[in-house]
Amino acid sequence: xxxxxxxxxxxxxxxxxxxxxxxxxxxxxxxxxxxxxxxxxxxxxxxxxxxxxxxxxxxxxxxxxxxxxxxxxxxxxxxxxxxxxxxxxxxxxxxxxxxxxxxxxxxxxxxxxxxxxxxxxxxxxxxxxxxxxxxxxxxxxxxxxxxxxxxxxxxxxxxxxxxxxxxxxxxxxxxxxxxxxxxxxxxxxxxxxxxxxxxxxxxxxxxxxxxxxxxxxxxxxxxxxxxxxxxxxxxxxxxxxxxxxxxxxxxxxxxxxxxxxxxxxxxxxxxxxxxxxxxxxxxxxxxxxxxxxxxxxxxxxxxxxxxxxxxxxxxxxxxxxxxxxxxxxxxxxxxxxxxxxxxxxxxxxxxxxxxxxxxxxxxxxxxxxxxxxxxxxxxxxxxxxxxxxxxxxxxxxxxxxx
Numbered sequence: 001x002x003x004x005x006x007x008x009x010x011x012x013x014x015x016x017x018x019x020x021x022x023x024x025x026x027x028x029x030x031x032x033x034x035x036x037x038x039x040x041x042x043x044x045x046x047x048x049x050x051x052x053x054x055x056x057x058x059x060x061x062x063x064x065x066x067x068x069x070x071x072x073x074x075x076x077x078x079x080x081x082x083x084x085x086x087x088x089x090x091x092x093x094x095x096x097x098x099x100x101x102x103x104x105x106x107x108x109x110x111x112x113x114x115x116x117x118x119x120x121x122x123x124x125x126x127x128x129x130x131x132x133x134x135x136x137x138x139x140x141x142x143x144x145x146x147x148x149x150x151x152x153x154x155x156x157x158x159x160x161x162x163x164x165x166x167x168x169x170x171x172x173x174x175x176x177x178x179x180x181x182x183x184x185x186x187x188x189x190x191x192x193x194x195x196x197x198x199x200x201x202x203x204x205x206x207x208x209x210x211x212x213x214x215x216x217x218x219x220x221x222x223x224x225x226x227x228x229x230x231x232x233x234x235x236x237x238x239x240x241x242x243x244x245x246x247x248x249x250x251x252x253x254x255x256x257x258x259x260x261x262x263x264x265x266x267x268x269x270x271x272x273x274x275x276x277x278x279x280x281x282x283x284x285x286x287x288x289x290x291x292x293x294x295x296x297x298x299x300x301x302x303x304x305x306x307x308x309x310x311x312x313x314x315x316x317x318x319x320x321x322x323x324x325x326x327x328x329x330x331x332x333x334x335x336x337x338x339x340x341x342x343x344x345x346x347x348x349x350x351x352x353x354x355x356x357x358x359x360x361x362x363x364x365x366x367x368x369x370x371x372x373x374x375x376x377x378x379x380x381x382x383x384x385x386x387x388x389x390x391x392x393x394x395x396x397x398x399x400x401x402x
Contacts, residue, residue, distance in 0.1 A: 001075035001100070003066065003091060005082045006037040011222075012302045013107045016199050017081050020381070023200075023374050032073045034066065036086040058159075059088035066091045070098045077385050079103045080170075084110065084153065089160045092169035101171040101388035106180060106194075108299055111166065112187045114153045115142035119226050119296040124319075130187050133158040171388045176300035177321040183297070195384060200377035201305045203368075204281040210311040210361050213354030214288030216245035216270075217347060218312075220280055220303050221292075223252035228293030228317060230254070233261045233269075234340035241344060242268050244351050246291075247283060249275045284310040288357055289350055292316035292326075295337050301325060308368035313360035315346055331364040 004017045017033065024031045066087070070078075078100045083089050095102050108116040113128045114137030120127075128134035128142075134154040137143070143150040160166060166189075173194045175181035181194050203209075223229050229248075236246055242265070248258050251274040262269040275283075284290065290307040297320035304325050307314050316322040317337035328334040333350070336342045350357055370376060386392065 001066075001069060001073055001078045002031060002033045003078060003080045003083070003087065004033070004035050005084060005087045006035055006039075007082075008038050012199075013081060015302065016105075016107070019200065019202065019374075020079070020377075023378055024381070027378060032069065032075070034069055036062070038085055040086050058090045059086065060090065062087040063090040063094040067094050067098065070095065070100060075100055077101055077103060077388060079105070081105050081107060084156070089156065089165055092160075092165050093163075096169040102169060103172050103174060103384060103388055104170045105174040105197075106176070106184060106299065109180075109183065109297070110153070111157055112183065113137060113142070114150045114157075117226060117296045118183075122225055122295060124295075124297065128154075129183065132161060172384060174384065177324045179297070179321050179324050180299040195387075197377070197380045197384060198372055199300050199302055199305060200372045200374055201302060201309050202374060203309050204285070204306075209309075209365070210285050210287070212286075213358060214312075215286055216247050217289055217291050217315075217350075218247050218249070218283055218287040219291045219293075220249045220283075220306075223248075223250045223254040223258055225254065226294065226296040227252075228295045228337060229258065231293045231295075231338055231340050231343055232291060233257065235344040235347065236261065236265060236269055238344050240348055242266060244268060244347060245270070247272060247287070249273070249280060249283065280306065281310060284312045287312055288354065289332065290314045291343075291347075292322055293335075293337065293343060294319065294322060296320065298322055305368065305372040308364040308372060311361040311365040313357050313364050315343075315350065327367075329360075331360055331367055 002017060002021055004013070006014055021031050021033050078095050080091070080102060083091055092102060109118055110116040114134050118124055118126055120140055120142060127136035134157065138147065138150045138154050141147050141150050143153045173184065173189065174197045175184060175194055176198055178196055181196050184194050185191050219229070219232060221227050232246065235241060246269045248269065248271045258271050262271040284307055290303065290312050292301060292304060292314055294317050300321050304314050304316065304322065308331065314326050314332035316326045316332060316334055318334040319337045323334055326332040326334055333346055335346050
C-alpha cells in the first residue's frame, strides 16, 4: 500500500511515487496507491483555515479511509511518502494498530523544519534542528509566509512527537542521501531506523543519451530564489558569457526575471518555460552540462539523476545532497553556492574543455547504472521491505515474494 498526499503544485515527490509504483508492478507485485491532494483544503475564510489547521494535526477521515483500504487490500507493507495535510499523521497510528509495518520516505525536512528546506531569507538556517517544538519557524513564518500555517505544521509535528508517533508507529525511515540521514540523526532519530535509498529515474530513449560535446548549458527546475537561479543570471551578465548559450526550463516566481534576462542577453539565454519530460531528455542529450546552483539543502535531486541517465555531467553547488551526488572532477564540478564569479569561471572553463566534459558524462552514466537505475533501486526497495517484515532477502528471490 503506497500512501501519498499530493501538493497543490505537482513536483518531484509525485513523480517518485509514480515511478516506484510502476517499478513494483513491473516486477509482479500487487500495488495499491492511495492519494489525496491539498487542493481539497483551499477553503477561504476563518472556518476553512481552522479546519485545514486541525486536519494537519489529526484527520479522522484520513485514518478511517486508510483503515478501510487495509481491511480490503490486506497489505504486507505500507510505504508512506507524504501525509500533510489532508491525510495527516493519524494514518501512522491507524496502520500500526492494524499490524502493518510502515516505511516512510523522508522527501524533505518537514519533520525538522516547518519550511522543510532549512532555508530562511535566502540562507541556510538550522534554528529549528533538534527542537521539540520548532518555534523559530513559527516566529519567522517559514511555511508559506503564514503565522497560522507555520503554527499548524510545527504543532502537528510536535503533537505527534509527544504522542510517540514518530518513535513507535513508523517501522523504518528512508533518507535519500547520507547528508539527509545525518540531519535526522542529529535531530534525534535512531540511526538504526534510518536507512539510505536514493530516488531513481527510468532511462531515456537511447537516442536521447548525450553524444558529442554539447551545444549549450542547461538549467531545469523551479524558478525560485532558493534554487539559485539568480546566481546564473548574475554570472551571465558578464561579457565573457555573452557568447555562451544557456537554456532555462521551468516556472516559478522568478520567471519574469528570467524572461527579462533572456530578452537582454542578445540570444545567450533562451527561456523555454515549463517543458515536459521528453523534451527535457532531448535537451539533456544536446547540452554540455546541467547547472544546479541551489542555495538550500536538497534531500535529493531528480534532475541530477536524470542528467546522469543521459550521460550529462553536472556543475552543482557544494551544498546538501548535491555535494554528495556530484563527485567533483569525476561526474561534474562542485562550486560555492551563491557566488556568480565562481560560476562564471567554471562555465568558461567547461565551455573550453568539451573533451573533459564528455569524459565526465560517460562516468556519470556509469554512476546512474550503479545507483540511480530502476534495477539498482528495486534491489534496495526489496531489502527494505524484507527488513520491516523480519525476513532475509534470498538470492534470486521471486519478483512477487513480498
